[in-house]
Amino acid sequence: MVLTSTFTPRNFREQSERASHDATLRAVLDHATRYFMGKRGAALEAFADRDTHFARARSARLTALSRLPDLLEQLERSASAAGTKVHWAADAAEGRAIVTGIAKGCGAKVVVKGKSMVTEEIALNPALEATGAEVWETDLGEFIVQLAGEPPSHIIAPCIHKSRADVAALFREKLGLADLSDSASIPELTLLARRALREKFLAADLGVTGVNMAVAESGSVILVENEGNIRMSTTCPPVHVAVMSLEKVVATLEDAADLLRVLPRSATGQKMSSYVSVLTGPRRADELDGAREAHLVILDNGRSEVLADPVLREALLCFRCGACLNSCPVYQTIGGHAYGSVYSGPIGALLSSLLLPAEDTRDLPFGCTMCGACKKTCPLGIDHPNLMLRLRERVCAGKPHFIGAAHAFLASHPLAYRLAVGAARAVDPRLDLLPRLPGLPSGLASFVESRQPPGLKSSFSAQLRAGRKKQGGA
């Protein structure tokens, strides 16, 4: 797998095409996505009243979006009352400035991080490193991609693109374990990572995590994980900073519970993740553990604008279970890096298109066959294909692709349509010349190279007419 620092959403098409030729990557993705889908399928099979729970979860998210400004203010009040310092970040730069400011303020030399997509979104690690601190990702998958110098390639499984042997080779080189064999087992590798990370937890001055949900009524931050590294990141260091994108707020603890019934089942096929932390403010006087100082950074970074769009705001319902990635045939084929931004797969193509500059993301909504597997999988009922179409409309903005425009013109003028098809039938019935027509996308040549086109035949209408005439005459 290539280093991904050069991957951008602008080159999505090229990157996708290249990734689809990478047989190793495809095998790894195939194995991993099937594994996740299998676990998820079994969990949902055994989930009594599944549809009711899905509806409740969707309703909790809809409530949050429809009352967002009020809920965020309520969250600020209740979190502050619990002793958490609340910060507002309009964009990525402000988000970075706030967190690096806290790091400098507490003289942080070692920073441990829990897995968080939002801190990837604002490129926090390089900014923290620039303050002179060591920054350690403590989620096993994130730790692996950090050692490799790569971004994560899946929302919940950051190193989904790496095989066990890839990881062994990486640990050999980066952790100075010359004797480590390629056939080392996953428990062995995990233990090695654990050993390396324990020292960092104990030395850490600052813990930084994301947020799965923030509860407006109580000011609590909820974190869902399986490895215990997030719990350690929030309890070992004296200072904890939680960074949330603003749509992660929910109204009540009951709403949070409705979401927690669905999130782990959809993400990993678990009834509940191994750890769920509900953090309300810093350590109190009578408590033995927890951070002495708690911060909550609420990040906008383009989301307010998305909220203003009555259709596209639906993308903000997402609670990042990652199931749409696993179910998407395109993601299964190209993986996460090809998307060239933090968020990948169907929801990633939507979020990146909404949050990044339009000129960089033109191709993202087109990397979709409209098969609807994502929509069918989404426990919150997000209609990704419909949103994808809305984005295509925006990209196209009255200037349609000329093939589409020509087709649209002909199709609303039946006589011209028949003449055009008739001319093509006379000149090139087998459509051999098709890929060589000037101005047509180069993909057409590849299409015809790998697929025998059916050719233009005597039309259905003509054959039906002839047949009926014969019948009538007989």
Added chain:
Amino acid sequence: MRIQLMIPCLVEDCLPEIGLAAVSVLERLGCAVDHPQGQTCCGQMAFKTGDVAGARAQALHSLEIFADTGAVVCPSGSCTKMLRTYPQLFEPGTRDHARAVELAGRVSEFCEFVLALPGAPDFGGELKARAALHRSCQLDGSDAPQRLLSAVRGLTLLEPERPERCCGFGGLFSLQFPAVSESLLEDKASELLALDPDLLVSAEPSCLMNISGYLSRNGRMTGPGRALHVAQVLDLALNGALTGGALWS
């Protein structure tokens, strides 16, 4: 029962055999089939490439063509879906919106329509074959093709490991992302061929074109007539012949 047949543009000019088989089956099952003149395209291509104005123009054209009340039947899931999408192209409260809603309410995909005819699903057809079905994501999870095929005597219905997984076509997608499209297609083709079928069957003409064109190009389609639309399978089973001839013959 009188019905209006909607013929996808792909079928009209490239795969007419599918349309002819559909007519044969519908007539055999007692329907009087009208084929309104002037049909072009449902507007799906424009709609899916973001050209809503183009799609709207095509929708207006279809509204004219199928203005007569009564069932509209179409041997394609994706075109049927497009007709059902027309209402969202028009402002609610307008005359065109009302017409679009009215049309959307009376269009059926071929298999769904046949399955609702009296006597369904067992019309007494017989065909000795092992048929591998590609369900097609464009049918939105409809099980009508499976139910119709299961009722054909002598037919063994086979389904690939991931029956609803996309074949990689996706219209413009296959031109803009040809390598990704071909990867998906290869997955689909191998899963279907692993069933060792006599026939490859789908209710979606575009998927059928994609899959069988690929097998044909790569010398993996042993003999013409191996790839069939569900309408053609029913035609063979009920009438003992392929009215319009075989695809790729």
